[in-house]
Amino acid sequence: MKDVREILKKRPLLFDGGMGTYYKAAPGQECEQANLLDPEGIQAVHRAYLAAGADAVKTNTFGLPRMAAAQNPVWEALADEGWKLAVQAAAETGAAVFADIGPAPDTEAQPAAQLYIALADRFAALGAKNFLFETLSTDTGVTEAAQHIKKTVPDAFILVSFAVLPDGYTREGRHCAELVRRMTESGVVDAVGLNCVSAPGAMRALVQRLGGTKLPLSVMPNAGYPVVTRTRVQYQGRPEYFARELARIAAECSGVRILGGCCGTTPEHIVALRGALDALPDALPAAPAAEISTPAKPEVEKDDAFLRKLNAGKKVIAIELDSPKDADLTGYLDGARRLQAAGAELLTIADCPIARARMDSSLVACRVHRELGLNVLPHMTCRDRNLNATKALLLGLYAEGVREVLAITGDPIPTAERDEVKNVYQFNSRKLAQYIVSLAGEGREMPSPMTVFGALNLNARNFDVELRRAVEKMENGMSGFLTQPVLSAQAVENLKKARETLGEKAKLLAGIMPVVSQRNAIFMENEINGIHVEQAIIDRFAGLDRAQGEELGLEVSVQAALAAAPYADGFYLMTPFNRVALMERLIARLKEEVIAD
Template identity: 80%
Template sequence: MDDIRAFLSRKPLLFDGGMGTYYKAAPGTDCEQANLTDPAGVRKVHAEYLAAGADAIKTNTFSLPRLAAGHVPGWEKLADAGWKLAAEAAAETGAAVFADLGPAPDTEAVPAAQVYTAVAERFAALGAKNFLFETLSSDVGILEAVRAVKAQVPEAFVLVSFAVLPDGYTREGVYCKDLVRRMTESGCVDAVGLNCVSAPGAMRTLARGLAGGALPLSVMPNAGYPVVTRTQVRYQGKPEYFARELSGMAAEGAVRILGGCCGTTPAHIAALRAALDALPERKLSAEPAKLSTTEVKPVENDDAFLRKLNAGEKVIAIELDSPRNADLTGYLEGARKLQAAGADLLTIADCPIAQARMDSSLVACRVHRELGMCTLPHMTCRDRNLNATKALLLGLYAEGVREVLAITGDPIPTAERDEVKNVYQFNSRKLAQYIVSLAGEDREMPTPMTVFGALNLNARNFDVELRRAGEKLENGMSGFLTQPVLSEQAVENLRRTRETLGSRAKILAGIMPVVSQRNAIFMENEINGIHVDEEIIQKFAGLDRTGGEELGLAISLEMARKALPYADGFYLMTPFNRVALMERLIAQLRTEVLQES
């Protein structure tokens, strides 16, 4: 085939379908292994798609980035064989061959950019001129790899395609318009698009929202939505429907590159070929309209806590764990007392230590509704996937809750609770990015929610914790609630945080009264992220409950004074639901500490 760019100026480019679902690999075997174990079978699939009318085919190498990242021996041989089989098949018809790269995991040890670059350069050395990075849920590492490809093969044509749910977000919570904008602005990507996850009808709606960009748009939907049986996953979308929806996109001028993903067979591609051939040829205008890059300006929410915080006043947030049973009577009374004592915000943990309690978001809504108090529910990545998270966020917004605390969450101890599964679809940084992306023009929320994060002042390697704090800010967080300040080192780390992050971050210093020596020893040894100085532990020796509370208050006030120069307020943690103790602490903070500032 001649240059892809020239081809696209005349008519749409038609890809093949889903190799991974059409080729029947042995159960538990990567389809790519067939490049070596069954080359005739792989070549036959390529030939069927070409006979159906495909202008371009993908190498059978989707999983190579994952295999390369895991240092699986022999991935290079799979790349070589996959390229050879596709090139041989395409030579008979003159079709284009795209080196196919699926998603790569991104870790500190092996960054995604390193993996993508290594695999892409392998293909470039084999003679590849066209590259497809597909089924991506983020763009981490992609542009670095594309630039490396262009340095090695300046004439290369690179298509980057993202897997997007029908609501426009990837499984990692990144909005498709933001991804398309970043690819467009990069100056090194030649085409951008969507593939997998969504069926043709949903993808047509998404494509309309992305149409008019400076880059050619690609769509490669699944044949339909999957039907899971006992032994396999099936896609029941009919070829005729598939062809009608996709050719409609081409007729509208929304897309220039089309093809299929999971469940699409040669019959789907043949039907689409016939539909495309029936369309009149269409030439692109010399200067296509550019995708808008205007960023949505945040709109300040009408929230008393945020107004006070942003005005530079010191605030007090207090955490009160939700009940273990279904009775909120006592909890609401405790919240009412803390509000009367002077708390600006009530925070509610999301099943702390991975033990089930009443849902933090539902409790936050009830408190806000009945008491008019600002609330900050914690939201972990442990127990909800993307859909459940979005549903909950929309409910919170509708109830007037405007702040959330995004945290990864304590893992569930698997040895004790084998029947309960962790989710962890994303980490706290990606969750924050997702939450703030829900607001804006044509999005789900008219104004953004404010996202806070956790900051562990007691981390053994605080340099790493501080670096991650900066990353959290870059991903949309506005500030941090810290772990308890119960040591001089914690105070020093708080000072470093303020010095490093400056005014970019609002910081609420954690204050948690220790109430007994047993309590101090337990927190030191069993609660992740808390460190209690040995000197403090020994001070509680022999004290009764009254004496322990008095000493706990005194230490809390001392730590608050030390933390105050570096904090925008305090985040108080209530031990054992002792509301009366926290009423006293709030009163003393207001009269003895905050007055001094």
Template identity: 50%
Template sequence: MGVKAYLKQGKPLLFDGAMGTYFAARPGRAAERCELANLEHPEEVSAIHRAYLEAGCRAIKTNTFSVGVDLAQGKHALARQIIAEGARLAREAAEPFGAFVFADLGPAPQDKEHSPAELYCLQLDLFLEQGLTCFLAETLPTDDGIPELARYLKRRCPDAFLLVSFAVGADGVTREGALGRELFRRTAALTEVDAAGFNCISGPLHLLRYIEGLERGDTLLSVMPNAGYPTVVGRRTLYKGTPDYFSRRMVQIVGAGASIVGGCCGTTPEHIACAARALEGTSIRCPAAPAEKARLRVEAGDVNPLWEKLRSGKRVVAVELDPPADDDLAPFLEGVRTLREAGVDAVTIADCPVGRPRADSSLLACKLKRELGVEPLPHMTCRDRNLNATKALLLGLSMEGVHNVLLITGDPIPSTDRDEVKSVFNFNSRKLARYVSGLNGESLSTPFQIFAALNLNARNFSVQLRLAQEKEECGVAGFLTQPVLSREALEHLIQARAVLKGKLLGGIFPVVSHRNACFLNNEISGMYVCDEIVSQYVGKDRAEAEELALRISTRIAREIQPYTDGIYLMTPFRRVELITKILKAIG
């Protein structure tokens, strides 16, 4: 009997629990890699399989979760051994119980040489050699490579059963910043996928609440939560969720529409035994359509003047003004007032540029919006905030009427400070854009318009262009470019205009001295002033250099106009008056 035939009987399919955490809890095994136990401690792996089967599960996973890492590292022989032994041990354990054996694939690592699809398909080939036809891709933070995996599997083995499971937190977001609902929707739409669902990170109650509002159609739903949430005791990580509590939630999860259930981190044979007893006689039920929840938010949302102007086809002017390094805000505010009177559409505020601490860009953005009525565009870096802190900040910005953000990875902390101050990068700008885009659809009455940076001065600009296209796929609606101060940068801008769909604000930086030009070329990443421009500043005093900056910036503004939707002026050394002269000259 196959998996589909089993489920047609109307009873849920119960999986095993967590091989990894259960193996790590055995004496002397906490520091060992679980998958290597297939080769080094096969009797222990077999004993764990039997313990879950005797507890009452009717499907077990091969002990192969991290084999994708071996393949990414070029360890093909080791991967083949782990999979061959993992498949043998699982089959031998399952046969007396008539249980299903699922080939277990963990998330494909981000690898420069191999795409996720390639790593998944390499594993499929090795599992198919062992005669396995049931597959579980689990704990996934994205669906990268899943469509290719599904198509490849069904070409190789049309009768195979494929279950795809994503790992979401209590807020329904993966560690890559992707929305679980959207991942589920896209995966369920693939005809080659037989079931989809969620596992890991969340405890049973949070996954229960999550699936209660899930639109799933007739897709077979799988839910395999953790036993609860981890607590560190001494050097051990423990899950305190009890088997009795877990089993009660399993009954509710099946009642909410899950056809396939089981356990992830922290779930032991005791958890599965208790769940098996509680589910005895339980039937799979198709849930009613999720009720529309009342939403206490303004239906129309706020107006976004900057984006409305861009969308209408009118050119915009954004000016960057560095935030103060102390608590004296007067010069900054005076500069903003001057820019407002000059007709600037938005003031962009850097987020601790060059990794040096300055006044918070988001707090300043709220102040400008509230007190001066100026449209701000705060920079938001991936440095020093995890996804929780980022969401909290975005919600605060939205409440204050700030609905445009510039997302950048951010500069690392300068090396001289790293002994005392550590950089924290949990994600990159693409992942952050995907996360903000997900919030737009889930939590916000007025969506953020997401901008990103485009480095026109990169040596390998084709890579930058590809990354920019990926950013657009993640929800980026426009780009602010690095300054055009060379013929190469202009050519790269023309390329970008031909390829990218989003709005482009062309970067202009008024170089104010020969020393300034040399500094930019040698110490600021992403900046390049061509020799022709640098040489013009030799011997110029301040007044002469500013007049030259005015002429060069005005010329560049006119050259880039056909390829941009506006300009992005960077203010050197708070010389706001120079910026106003450039704006007046441009007209």
């Protein structure tokens, strides 16, 4: 078997193409299952790529991490057979064999690192020295797995490759430059690169933006973009074009030493690429990657009174006002104007709370900010948008001068029919936060970063788990949290614990929501997720009329604010039933009795 490091010293290493798209598995059958069901067919594919000129082949084991996560015991036999078939085929030419490991799901019960290590151990026991982690959208667990491999197989060669959209981000919102940097700095990865999703031209632009790296760069694009015809997915990129573009990448982009193909690339693509690479000069120029010339983007002037006051250590008041259920904003804007005059420094707008459609929170936020000059915090859920829609919305918000967002996972849509209205959960709030902050930076889409807040449920049954997630949210770029309503002594204790755990860096806005009647209190306690109303408070509202209920609601809210004040940077007021007049009174009392400007 050829030594990968020796090849890289002399010339670029050429991989095979896309096994999963070239081998035609039976309907309903995973390609990896063919290791046992059709070993001759899999070996024939390996031999076809080797005959085309490939220096290295990948084992047909890409999907095994998902099988291992599902605790399907067949993954071990598939790994063994996949390794054996690739090694037997490669023996005819002396080609290198890479143990191919696709993305692993990451859960608290079964972390991605645990799955990667299990597969790596299986391959190491079979004699593997080359490992490929490919088509990844995040580096979660990869460094830990690579460290383990190096201890088990000290001379192992580890290549990590990320699947990146043409704009530079993975499907989980991670930017390729950051992922490549992290792998380079890990000290346990031997090569890093990009594969899948993008076609050759788009991948060339991505590699140019990466610039040079200390590690060899790997480039394995798709043959083109997929075309769906009935039930088939086809890639129509021509081999000659594929080969020309990748040879150009090898010649022009410093550090690119590993090339190959992903989805849609056939032995014909590899034949053409082999010829194009062989025609390159023996010593490729070490010129730096081409610079992308972009006009300087002027910093947008902003007067963010809310953030300025918050960062100065003064207590702030944010207030939530639900957007209309219809298309008329007249009354809403009047209410926002009144709350602004009363002293609210930030207007927060929920994103279809309880999964019931209302006017879009981001569009409302833009209108309020434009007409009133009031700082706004639109809530953004992961429920209703994929990555593209989220990015488009964020860019529009930034252009409108909105600089703060609240990232939350969002309530699922209740429905009797599972396919009646589909939820979209491409990522969770932590990944969304990381994506939002990654949009800012040199060569990125935003001149300056947006400030991302998150939700903190003080009423969580297991608050230690909630706090652990809050720490993860901060690690992913969140600056602070808006909490669920403080309506119990336990909520105050949990807020105190949050302050001690998260430190002063985390900006905590304690949730205050006036209870206005006993019926309202009982409903919140029983039907609103994340809210807990002490029984003593519920009992106090018995027999009160509307005026009396509002008066007691104000009193309870002020007492809650006083109890929360030592641990909070401000207050997040929630308006019940759009009662703006009630909230005007609450703001006045908070400024008089709780907040000392």
